[in-house]
Amino acid sequence: MTLNLQDIPRVKTLDKDTFLRDYFKPQKPVVIERQIEHWPAYTKWNLDYMKTVAGHINIPLYDDRPVHFKDGFNEPHATMKMSDYIDLLKREPTRYRIFLWNALKEIPELQKDFTYPDFGLRLLKEIPMLFFGGQDSYTFMHYDIDLANIFHFHFEGTKQIILFDQKQNDYLYKIPHSLITREDIDFANPDFKKWPLLAKAKGFKTELNHGEILYMPEGYWHYMQYITPGFSMSLRTIARNPKNLGRAIYNLMVMRHFDNAMRRLKGQPWIDWKNEQAVVRAHKKHGIV
Ligand SMILES: O=C(O)CCC(=O)C(=O)O
Ligand SMILES: [Fe+2]
Numbered sequence: 001m002t003l004n005l006q007d008i009p010r011v012k013t014l015d016k017d018t019f020l021r022d023y024f025k026p027q028k029p030v031v032i033e034r035q036i037e038h039w040p041a042y043t044k045w046n047l048d049y050m051k052t053v054a055g056h057i058n059i060p061l062y063d064d065r066p067v068h069f070k071d072g073f074n075e076p077h078a079t080m081k082m083s084d085y086i087d088l089l090k091r092e093p094t095r096y097r098i099f100l101w102n103a104l105k106e107i108p109e110l111q112k113d114f115t116y117p118d119f120g121l122r123l124l125k126e127i128p129m130l131f132f133g134g135q136d137s138y139t140f141m142h143y144d145i146d147l148a149n150i151f152h153f154h155f156e157g158t159k160q161i162i163l164f165d166q167k168q169n170d171y172l173y174k175i176p177h178s179l180i181t182r183e184d185i186d187f188a189n190p191d192f193k194k195w196p197l198l199a200k201a202k203g204f205k206t207e208l209n210h211g212e213i214l215y216m217p218e219g220y221w222h223y224m225q226y227i228t229p230g231f232s233m234s235l236r237t238i239a240r241n242p243k244n245l246g247r248a249i250y251n252l253m254v255m256r257h258f259d260n261a262m263r264r265l266k267g268q269p270w271i272d273w274k275n276e277q278a279v280v281r282a283h284k285k286h287g288i289v
Helices: 016-024 040-044 047-054 082-091 108-113 166-171 196-200 242-266 268-285
Strands: 004-007 030-032 058-061 078-081 097-101 129-133 138-142 149-155 159-164 202-208 213-216 221-226 230-237
Touching (some): 016 030, 016 213, 040 108, 078 082, 166 196, 166 268, 242 268
Antiparallel strands (some): 129 230, 149 213, 149 230, 159 202, 159 221
């Protein structure tokens, strides 16, 4: 048995009217294969270039350890000099990832290498975030705290991607008061005996290569596995759907602070309880005991 995943549609390029009509309005994902070939970044951006421009910077790293109560919400697990990290990526498989790194703040010259594409949406220019990963590393299944529309540009190597929309939440073992699913689900090869509801989830998949853009609609769950070392940049525009915008504000103003406070107050039992509830609530709702 495998997950029920359909291939994300692919187009060569997209003008804004077609994008808005066919993908943004209906909130459907798409891969745009050849939109950024004129960007200097398309030819320049690879791991060696990043080592040249950012090698001296200390960067925060994440691995795949489960959430621990002593860690704050989305707190990094280690730091390393960027040049050492890129050497590591090129040398051997590693689980260390860079997640949500606001690189332009530290290396403004990267801005010269790309432009903000016109898809008819106002992209937030202050926060182009970068993500790096080594062979075999993965970013756990999650959706972003602001339920934004995300344009994810990939550079060097190949990344395997699985997406689900918010209608699938009942089947994904979402952890309460968080934005993640149970961390012991291996979405690359799930155990359906242990996680029977996953069989009902309907999602999307694709393999993203150098220079391709993935459009992820509002609040889409994403799981990303680095098949080879590489990196990506995400640009975003805020959620338009009032319900999603409301949830974004709630997550940012209430949820993450509540969760942090409960970690401090109750410690690891809070994390354990949430993990348990993810299963209890989902199975109860669907009559599984
Ligand atoms: O590429 C990754 O590792 C994660 C990307 C991601 O979570 C995002 O773009 O929101
Ligand atoms: Fe994300």
